[in-house]
Amino acid sequence: MTTDDLLSRHRAVLPEWLTLYYDEPLEIVRGHGRRVTDADGREYLDFFAGILTNALGYDIAEISDAVRAQIDTGIWHTSTLYLIRRQVELAERIAELSGIPDARVFFTNSGSEANETALMLASQARRSTQVLAMRNSYHGRAFATIGVTGNRGWSASALSPLQVSWVQGGYRYRSPFRDLPDKEYIATYVADLREVIETTTAGDVACLIVEPVQGVGGFTMPPDGFYAAVKEVLDEYGILLISDEVQTGWGRTGSHFWGIAAHDVVPDAMTFAKGLGNGLAIGGVVATAPMMNSLGAKSISTFGGNPLATAGAHAAIDFLLSHDLQANAARLGERLRTRLRAAAEHCPALGDVRGKGLMIGLEFVSRDGSPDASAARQVLERTRELGLLVGQGGLYGNVVRLAPPMTLTADECDEGLDILISALGELAADR
Template structure:
């Protein structure tokens, strides 16, 4: 089926707010390694990995075999009303990797659902509906997660089950504190946090939730140490801290397994999803045992932590640990950042290159430094024409997001940099 025909059918039955990339959207029909092939036979190097989800790449034998092994049992589903061995084994591994004392794990189907669960835990434990969130953040598309999303382009409703106060810090490039050095920037953001608590809340706030690197917001990140300084203030008030690791988890940032570790912080809870399943639908929360057990009503998850997704996720985690993909992300991420910063020196249309590991954002600007979504859109389209798939985001839609599978090779990296250089030159 041609893309145009499928697009017409898509628009007839799918909601108009369901975003699609490109003027002529494509269907991914097959994939292997770090390359995908569309329905019309064109192959691309994938530098967005299904929004960071295909973290190991495509057609990985160890993961596929684990899924097939579970399928061969005939048990695709049993619900959490029954014991699930792979679920328990995966929870044990994540609890250990988290570094959270006496950690317990609850599995969901997505990052949105994971963040909703974390908010429920925190508000129940603290008996407060007040939440602190960061400007320019994104945490999901459900009722409470839209409420804490600090990005107008992704906030579908002003209605909210919680009361949210917004804090500076996550998006440094356009911050009013941009010109400050790291130390003064952190101090200014901490002062803002304290003032927000004192002036916009009653003090008994449930939690702060933050992405160590903002994903949809354009792969923006504060100086290392900001969240350590935030946590010191939060502890004064007894406010819980939740790290949204949906995009930053599993070693993608290179230097640490969890993004928040760059700030020397052990959060009260972390949420996760995306790369854990390498394409399977799975997410969850790992939290201190007392916090996880704060719910005093019965609950289950019909599909969360099902036998197929947990079998695949367990194989995914084992693969990335056995092959030290965190180290690969650190090494190749450094080269990716270096190559892009060289481009930025040549082309003033690039205002900022940022990120860690294989999670890199390129912000495009106009002559006066204003957001330039047109240039980002041109790079998105031209990269595709040259055989490279990249992502786009940012508050103003002017950031190209690069997050390839963590199994990326040096040759593939150089290929991508060559294509991006051509795309930026054209933009």
């Protein structure tokens, strides 16, 4: 069966809104290290890692062995109605890594479900359905998480179980205050936060949910220290802070194990998923005991924290920590940004190179500075032709996203850079 045949079948039976990359969509059938192979036998260096999910790359023996050992017991699933040793052990480990005092952990199957759970817990703990969310954010495809997603392209409905007030501050490149020094920028947006609370809410707000680095929004972020100032205002009103670490967790930002830690803040709750399982379906919430225990009804998670996923997640954390992949993300992320910023001097369409660790956004613009999604699309397609997979995002679809597996080597980093710089050179020549 050809890829064309599979695409026709996909379109016949799956939703129209299910996004596919590339003019000729790709079927990935094998992977090893940082490389994947498509159904036609073509190999690619992967700089997007299944939307940051294959954080350690492909075919990691330690993870495969842990999963096989669990499979060999014959117990893939029991549900949370029974004790699950690996779930308890993983919860203990994440609670300790979180830095949240007396933390509690609840496991889910995805980041959307994790964020949905955190919002429910916050509304229960505060007895309020009022929440604050950030413009240009993305928190998932479930009902409440769509309601707090500040990007119209990913928010399918205006209906929501929550009353949302929108604050800003994460997308500095297109902010009217982008040229302010960090201290003044932070002060300006903290003043806006206070005004939003005072003018658009009844005061008893449940929480503010944030992404330390906005993922789908194009790897945008405020200056370090921003959320420390925000937290001071939240504490005045008793408002909880939820940090969505679905993309920023597990050391990917390089400087810190959790994205929010760059702001010297310990939130009331953090959500996680993606890289924890290196492709296995696992997510969750780690929160203070009062917030986690606020749910006033019985609940379970049928598949969340199942024996198979937690066995793999244990092995993934072991691998990540023992190989100091956070330091590798910091080192190679700096290498990528330095060379790409130099390349931007010869490519006027590349308006901004930003990011932390192995989360890098390339924002493309027209001559007048307006967003240019077609330029981002050209780079996406051309890099694929040259053997490199990247992502696309941003509020206007004009950002190429780079998020290689954290096991990336220096040689692979340079190989990907050479392809990107070649594609940027072609873009500059075309425009």
